[in-house]
Amino acid sequence: MSKDLKVLICDDSALVRKQMNKIFSSQGISNIFEAVDGEQAVIKYAEVMPDVVFMDIVMPKKTGVDALKDIMSLNPAAKVVMASSVGTQANLKDAIENGAYDFIQKPLSEDSVVKILEKINE
Template identity: 50%
Template structure:
């Protein structure tokens, strides 16, 4: 069975790009969310194997959403997605329990490497 992934980004274009990379590599994108609050709801609903989470989003940012998901499931696997120059936020995310991070614009091989490493 394909491993399931929740894709979270406020930009539809970015969600489409990452979804494309994932599906071409045999992963199943079970849901998408455009902000942190939606991400937490979709996580509860689908219990995906992994979440790709944008850091800066409206409503609720990715780090807050990460912390909420970790409260629901301490074993949740979350990979943060950040634009260049967000190093401080990436450090916060790793301290909050993120497993890895990928930098935008996405490079397919780096995305897949991070996901395979995280899923073990």
């Protein structure tokens, strides 16, 4: 696992941000950035240019799918992982069609997050 990965967590829940921070820290990753809504996610992405983004879907100001679209137009090679409890068929389809790298169904498990990080490192 590359400890130099830059990770951006976009989730309006302080609990989820804390849980994800803990998972990344346990993998030795320290370049962790956070956004609390969809608008901030896009601004932060442009500022930090992270290697991977973990993006919630239901968020204030801008949904995760809209933020995904904006990020993909900024950088078509961006790796954006949607992490949501609302893993409905429509959301999965929407995410894939708009270029999402992967989809994690909440509740988050450390295993599922680590598997994605390993895939990115390959």
